[in-house]
Amino acid sequence: MNSIIEQQRQAYEDIERMELAIVDLMLQDLSKHRHKLVREQKINELLGQIQQRSKLISEISKDESGLRHKEMDSIAEHQFNEFYSRLEGIRSFYRHNPDSSVVHPPELDYIKYKTNPEELEDKQRAKLARDKVLAESEDVANVLFLDGEQPQEQTFVSEYDLQKLDTMFSGDERLGRYVDLNEQYELYLNLKEAEKLSYLEYLKSIDKFELYPHKLKRYPQYVEYLDSLCQYFEGFFARAMPLFNLPKVLAEAKEEFDNGWAQNSIKGWGDIQNGANSELVCKVCNKQFEKPTTYGAHMSSRKHQKAFERAKDAKATSGSSEKTDQANITTQRAERDRETAWKEAIIRKYTQVLATRIRDTRSNIERRQALTEEERNKEIEEEEDDETEFIIEEEDKDEQIYNPLNLPLGWDGKPIPYWLYKLHGLGVKFECEICGNAIYRGRKAFEKHFQETRHATNMRRLGIPNTRQFHGIVSIEEAQQLWERVQKEKKKQVANTDTFEEYEDSEGNVFNKKTYFDLKRQGLI
Template sequence: MSSTLLEMTRAGHEEVERLERLIVKDLQNEPASGKDRLFQSHRVRNMIDQVTATTLKLVEIYEDKDSARKDEIAALGGQTATGTNVFSAFYDRLKEWKKTKAKAIVNRSKFVSTIDAIRLHVLLMLMKSMRRYSKEEPPRIEFTGEEAFGRYLDMHELYNEYINSKFAEPIEYSAYLDVFSQPHKIARKLKMTRQYGEYLEKLLEHLVYFFERTEPLQDLDRIFSKVTTDFEEQWADGKVQEWEREGKENGHISAQPAVIDLDYYSTVEELMEVGPERLKEALAALGLKTGGTVQQRAERLFLTKHTPLERLDRKHFAKGSRGPEQNGVAAAPQQAESLKEIALMEAKIIKLCDLLHETIVRTKENVEKKQALTYEEMEAEREEEEIQADTESDDDDEQQIYNPLKLPMGWDGKPIPYWLYKLHGLGQEFKCEICGNHSYWGRRAYERHFKEWRHQHGMRCLGIPNTKNFNEITSIEEAKELWEGIQERQGVNKWRPDLEEEYEDKEGNIYNKKTYTDLQRQGLI
């Protein structure tokens, strides 16, 4: 009769080796599309997680904190923990087996031996993992329609929260795609609010969730660990961008209000523009009196810019205040810790945006493209995407096509011949500065792009009509010069009625309008 722990150990090692072989076999296949690559990454990630969980169970068995494994090994060798011989151990185990069998006779339908249960468990795990990692049933990954299966970012919810906040200005969604990845450019005095901290938490959570779905093989914990280590060093040295003062003071803010940074105000009149409510909150945070007019509050608060709290007259403090020592000094470390957390979240967001740079660029291009398309063009594009998705799903079971030269695919779903590739010049690159230095491969694609949305959007940004006159023009300077020349020619060839409108006198003589009017005024006609 085999021992339970040793059987579990053997099954665990077998499971780890089997999963490792499955991982290697899966990674040897080159995905045919981005969707297949994402499915492959999630399959491998799930297998890695299972390997990790199984390994942790094996570690617990090998640690043998309750000495159960040691006893089973000794029992297999003819010795037990009490030092009995092999025969005593055998009869003890036989007696235990008879008791188990006697109980099983009472309810045989519920009797399953330990070894059979373990083998059945291993078999079920094998069938479950084979079904889970088969290509017929890909992993379930949740994406919104706007994200297009991880190709684009969906930032609309965060965009609405951003434009409705007090620390931001109303901007277009396309402009927000450039702004959200640069939180350090927001004024520091606007960051010292709870609303900004909540916004950063939601933004970081959203980016982390998207990154885990699109890059499951990346170790995000290790990335954030390095970001935190570098941040701590820079914070201690006062080198964190836009947070130099807090970093240099190393967590000790010089007795300034928790909400208002007085470094940005040079006079009391400027400080009054903050408003009575914010002045009241800042005074209350320092334990000062909060009453009076807006000017009195601003004057009282402005005193703390050059005078430490402990040197202020007691008349400025509120009744029942704990004193300048507790109100100012005790609040400073707590505020510094809060600002440090905000700065760390900004550092993590910037790192994630660097890793998702290509996705952010694609998202912005997609937004600009939709803005330039008509309703009919958007419907045609949607239908084309649906047809392409159906084609990809039908081709999932087909064998992967060998294409080492990365040739374009033909109408039959196979790479086009190499001579046709060279004939059409698909290896020749054309760049268009008006399209943002976008590359077009082949003369045909280059000529066609002058009527496409990207070039049209670029010409619209330059304020130039996209007519046939500007075909083959890819330089911004050349387009501007040609447009100025066209405008000048239109001014020269403009019809001028004073010189070109004709009049006839009684004798049949022809004059222009200006000459005829002058002669008539002089009485000669």
């Protein structure tokens, strides 16, 4: 496609089709968590493609190369010549490439977004049950053959998507219902100054960073632990909540953090910002101490003395002042503290958004701890897909239904009693030509179908109202004849009203309605 204008038009068309596909997905009523998750991921993919097409349209509209403006001028000046030259180019291409495949229509790629996967599953299950019943009856070879020839419908949920979900989440996450912070919990336990907590206690106090000592927050392992938490939560949002507006949450967290840092109101960092314990800082080793005793022991240690000598030699060589070195150390420490506090603020914001899932995770862990191994395995089996359970149940069911009289099946899947079959007259079949030669078993079902949507719709297509006087008529010809007769009778009734009604003038002469008003209009009476 060499035409820049055609590229822009195609991009607009793609965006419109993707927007309609998103609307079709959002209108579907889904009940399964797995299907809802796949739908959100599909919508996220379509939104990403819309952004790509929008960037392409923006680049074409800027026309930095000038090719679009040149093409528009060429079309405006030489309309027919430009049209026939492009037409000749297309013909020449297919003349030299006669075996080239036809372009796949783009609208076919978006039909699958209109089909509800759960409704399709219900249809497939009903078809399996119907085929099994029909397989035991007579004269069903043609029915099964025709059903097999029908093309299978496609939905936005494919087998690849379901397999991708299983590999995307861990077992403890349960497809995004819960969080899995076991890896971060191990990093927390390896921190030197951290309080040893159980996993449940850790989940409860995961965002309470103000309880951690300041000495712990300056260790590289603590920064690594915060980075691991941030990466997990961001990945969890992308996997379990793909439509979540993460940039908006980050912008709100950034605004709150900047205001809090400027006012020295960040939890756990107020003392450090106010310069507490500044006298317990070793300028040479760039360390801060919590207690005077540890500070004094450090100042008298050999390690500090060696570092002091090296710093003294370096100052003599470079000529830098002590005030400048102290300012640089303070600035670097403040930048590191601010970065660490910002990471804590982000994690607090994430935990606020995921508070419900973290609480559900704790409840689920407490519940599973009270279960035995057999109960846990049974719970895993019950969480399998409904379709798999249905197929296994049908395959493992060895019981053969004995139905020599070909009686209809009841609610329990077994033939109804023969006396009930005779009572309702299910052996008598009624055929309705108006409903497309549909067959109804029993008088009750036959009488009921006259009030159903199928019969009423077909009557409207014939131009006949589905009134009470047409009930019991199943032939199209009889219904049309009766309708013509009803219309004629209505016309006669209108004419009879003018003939049968009598009026009397002032002299006592009696006329029918029509004659009376004709004479009155002429002024004769």
